[in-house]
Amino acid sequence: xxxxxxxxxxxxxxxxxxxxxxxxxxxxxxxxxxxxxxxxxxxxxxxxxxxxxxxxxxxxxxxxxxxxxxxxxxxxxxxxxxxxxxxxxxxxxxxxxxx
Amino acid sequence: xxxxxxxxxxxxxxxxxxxxxxxxxxxxxxxxxxxxxxxxxxxxxxxxxxxxxxxxxxxxxxxxxxxxxxxxxxxxxxxxxxxxxxxxxxxxxxxxxxxxxxxxxxxxxxxxxxxxxxxxxxxxxxxxxxxxxxxxxxxxxxxxxxxxxxxxxxxxxxxxxxxxxxxxxxxxxxxxxxxxxxxxxxxxxxxxxxxxxxxxxxxxxxxxxxxxxxxxxxxxxxxxxxxxxxxxxxxxxxxxxxxxxxxxxxxxxxxxxxxxxxxxxxxxxxxxxxxxxxxxxxxxxxxxxxxxxxxxxxxxxxxxxxxxxxxxxxxxxxxxxxxxxxxxxxxxxxxxxxxxxxxxxxxxxxxxxxxxxxxxxxxxxxxxxxxxxxxxxxxxxxxxxxxxxxxxxxxxxxxxxxxxxxxxxxxxxxxxxxxxxxxxxxxxxxxxxxxxxxxxxxxxxxxxxxxxxxxxxxxxxxxxxxxxxxxxxxxxxxxxxxxxxxxxxxxxxxxxxxxxxxxxxxxxxxxx
Numbered sequence: 018x019x020x021x022x023x024x025x026x027x028x029x030x031x032x033x034x035x036x037x038x039x040x041x042x043x044x045x046x047x048x049x050x051x052x053x054x055x056x057x058x059x060x061x062x063x064x065x066x067x068x069x070x071x072x073x074x075x076x077x078x079x080x081x082x083x084x085x086x087x088x089x090x091x092x093x094x095x096x097x098x099x100x101x102x103x104x105x106x107x108x109x110x111x112x113x114x115x116x
Numbered sequence: 117x118x119x120x121x122x123x124x125x126x127x128x129x130x131x132x133x134x135x136x137x138x139x140x141x142x143x144x145x146x147x148x149x150x151x152x153x154x155x156x157x158x159x160x161x162x163x164x165x166x167x168x169x170x171x172x173x174x175x176x177x178x179x180x181x182x183x184x185x186x187x188x189x190x191x192x193x194x195x196x197x198x199x200x201x202x203x204x205x206x207x208x209x210x211x212x213x214x215x216x217x218x219x220x221x222x223x224x225x226x227x228x229x230x231x232x233x234x235x236x237x238x239x240x241x242x243x244x245x246x247x248x249x250x251x252x253x254x255x256x257x258x259x260x261x262x263x264x265x266x267x268x269x270x271x272x273x274x275x276x277x278x279x280x281x282x283x284x285x286x287x288x289x290x291x292x293x294x295x296x297x298x299x300x301x302x303x304x305x306x307x308x309x310x311x312x313x314x315x316x317x318x319x320x321x322x323x324x325x326x327x328x329x330x331x332x333x334x335x336x337x338x339x340x341x342x343x344x345x346x347x348x349x350x351x352x353x354x355x356x357x358x359x360x361x362x363x364x365x366x367x368x369x370x371x372x373x374x375x376x377x378x379x380x381x382x383x384x385x386x387x388x389x390x391x392x393x394x395x396x397x398x399x400x401x402x403x404x405x406x407x408x409x410x411x412x413x414x415x416x417x418x419x420x421x422x423x424x425x426x427x428x429x430x431x432x433x434x435x436x437x438x439x440x441x442x443x444x445x446x447x448x449x450x451x452x453x454x455x456x457x458x459x460x461x462x463x464x465x466x467x468x469x470x471x472x473x474x475x476x477x478x479x480x481x482x483x484x485x486x487x488x489x490x491x492x493x494x495x496x497x498x499x500x501x502x503x504x505x506x507x508x509x510x511x512x513x514x515x516x517x518x519x520x521x522x523x524x525x526x527x528x529x530x531x532x533x534x535x536x537x538x539x540x541x542x543x544x545x546x547x548x549x550x551x552x553x554x555x556x557x558x559x560x561x562x563x564x565x566x567x568x569x570x571x572x573x574x575x576x577x578x579x580x581x582x583x584x585x586x587x588x589x590x591x592x593x594x595x596x597x598x599x600x601x602x603x604x605x606x607x608x609x610x611x612x613x614x615x616x617x618x619x620x621x622x623x624x625x626x627x628x
Contacts, residue, residue, distance in 0.1 A: 024324075031317055038310050047306055054313035058320050065324035074323060077270055081316060084277045088309055091281045095288055095305050099298045101230040108306070111299040114373040 023064040030057035044096045044106045048089075055085045121184025128182065128189075129171040130197055131265070134258040137164020141251030150244075157250040158212045162205060164254050168261065169201035179627050181267060185330055188267040188400075191623030195473050196264040196396040200389050203480045204257035206598050207385035210488055211249055215592035217291065218497055221245040222379045224291045231294035240291070249289060252282035253385065260389055264396030267404070269319045269329035269354070272397060276315065276361065279393060280308050283386060287378035292498040300377025307370045308360070315357025321350030331405040338409040348412050354401065355416060362394035363443075364420050364450040365427035372435075375443035380499060383439060384487030387446050388480035395453055395476055399469060403460055403626050410461070417454055418554060425451030425561035432568045438501045441568060442486060445527055448565050449479055452542060455558050459545025466549045470624035471541035474617055478526075478534035478609050485602030486523040492516055492589045500586035506572065508581025513588040517576045519603055524573055526606045528566040534609035541617070 030053060037050030059078040066074025100106045125132070141160050148156055172194045179190050214220045223246050225239040259279030266272035288301025323329050325347035326337035338347060356367065363371040375383045402413055428448025435441040453475055459468025493500045493509070493516070500506070510517035526533035539562065543555045591599065609616060 031313075034313070035310075038306070044302060044306065048309070051306070051309045051313055054310075055316060058313070058316045061317070061320040062323065065320065065327075068324070069327040071327065073328070074320075077319075077323070077329070080270060080274065084274065087277065087281060088312075091284055092305050092309065095284060095298070095301045098227060098230075098288065099302050102232065102295065102298065108302070111302055113296050113299055114303070114377050 020064050020068050027057040027060040042107050044108050124182040130168040133167040134164045138251050138254035153247050154245050157247040161208050161250040161254050165201050165205035172198040186268050186271045187265050188627050190627040191625045193265045195623040197261045199392050199477050200260045203388040209594035209598050210381035213595045216589040223249050223289045227289050249286050252286050256282040260393035263393045286382050290379040296377040300374045304374045311357050311360035314353050318350045318353030321346050334405040358398045362450050365424040365447050368447045372440045372443040376439045380491045384484050388484040392476045421451050421454035422557050429561040429564040436503050455546040456542035458551045459549050461549045468545040470620040471545040474620045475538035475542050478538040481602045481605045482523050482526040488598045489520045493586050494589050495586040505586050507575050507579035509576040516588050521573045524569040528569040529562050532610045534606045537613040
């Protein structure tokens with residue numbers, strides 16, 4: 018079993034997430050793409066933990082999950098507050114600040 | 117059997133102090149009666165920050181690695197922690213100002229009520245104040261202090277999030293112009309989370325390359341096999357995540373929007389403290405973990421320093437809003453700070469570390485003061501941040517105009533102000549490391565940037581005031597204290613910088 022496959026898969030997921038952040042318009046979808054990036058990092062960490070024979074990577078994956086959960090709480094609160102006012106979660110509609 | 121890691125409580129005292137105050141603040145928020153909560157919250161937050169400042173000063177000179185190797189307590193870390201705690205205490209005083217806004221606070225009463233709804237209009241004039249910002253700001257300050265002390269990448273990541281998450285929230289809590297503020301919060305959050313994902317992927321790659329995230333292990337691994345592509349790629353991603361927090365161009369796009377939209381006290385806090393924390397982390401990462409593999413990061417930092425100085429200086433020229441202008445100024449200053457990082461030299465032998473630390477202190481005090489002046493000039497019920505509204509301010513309020521002129525001159529780096537000493541120190545460090553082309557670009561960028569600072573001064577002193585111009589608010593005690601301290605320090609660090617420079621030089625050592 019080659020661990021490289023897992024690393025390549027994680028890199029592909031990370032890229033999909035990063036491209037999604039750049040091209041999608043809905044704040045919730047952008048946020049989901051960021052979560053995808055974080056999860057691809059988890060996959061990378063666990064794979065490297067397996068490759069190096071240490072558990073550090075697996076423990077770090079737990080840290081990442083906890084931090085991601087905290088980020089969801091804060092992020093959804095912020096997106097919710099702007100959605101209630103504007104009735105839209107599109108990042109293109111938030112255009113008062115520019116230049 | 118799991119062995120408990122060694123934990124030096126004395127060395128951790130500053131962090132325990134500020135995080136303790138933040139937790140007490142949360143309890144006060146839950147249990148203290150609402151009508152007397154504000155003074156209590158302010159006191160708790162101030163006790164936390166000032167206590168942390170005193171603890172760092174008492175610890176001066178100690179040098180150890182504690183918490184199982186995860187935290188480093190050393191001269192440079194303590195200097196930066198003291199800077200963050202001091203600037204944080206001053207920012208909290210700005211938060212606590214109650215005599216400028218007619219509704220007695222710069223923060224929205226209830227952030228959950230939709231902007232513009234009948235309930236929101238009802239609350240707009242009520243003098244009920246919201247006190248959640250104090251524990252949130254305390255957590256952010258604690259995260260920043262942890263950020264500069266982190267001795268491994270995982271702790272650094274956790275600290276990054278602990279400092280960022282409260283900042284996302286409090287930048288969306290302005291009482292006036294709530295739509296702008298909420299938009300700033302969304303932009304800051306989405307881009308900030310995007311940048312942390314990059315930092316995290318960098319962490320994973322470095323872990324894969326070296327088998328550890330401890331800085332000392334990374335250093336020995338980079339010595340043994342410095343050409344590992346995984347390691348270099350991981351370092352690049354880590355640096356991108358940190359440069360985002362430090363608002364260095366080309367990762368700066370959030371800065372003008374967030375600085376403009378956030379409540380001005382929060383902008384002051386972000387401009388001063390986040391910058392110190394982010395550069396503290398950059399310095400520690402590059403010095404301790406990658407100091408021996410200087411060639412891996414030098415070209416990257418060299419390039420972004422030039423881009424940042426040029427973007428900040430040139431785009432700053434076109435701004436008509438003072439908060440945006442100061443945001444571009446902060447981008448340019450991030451570039452100047454990176455010249456100091458280049459001055460670290462191979463293995464950290466250059467004078468860049470001390471110079472950058474001094475620059476951070478000087479810049480933090482000056483920019484905090486400039487934003488504090490911004491909160492005084494008001495039109496209607498909000499702040500007058502458009503340039504044209506500042507015309508002829510000197511004839512209306514000579515003192516406020518003089519103080520603002522002082523801060524702008526310091527930001528421009530005119531001699532006899534703190535800004536000049538700081539710039540001189542970082543440019544000299546860069547030249548000593550042979551980076552004279554960088555110093556040349558920095559000088560040219562300073563000259564361009566000086567133009568837009570001086571334009572405001574000319575506008576204040578040599579234009580006739582508009583008929584329906586803004587009013588100059590009379591600051592209460594907190595803002596007065598902030599203005600007095602920052603203005604005095606700006607002058608003092610310009611005229612007699614010797615003692616502080618000496619302290620910075622003695623402190624300029626990282627353990628690892």
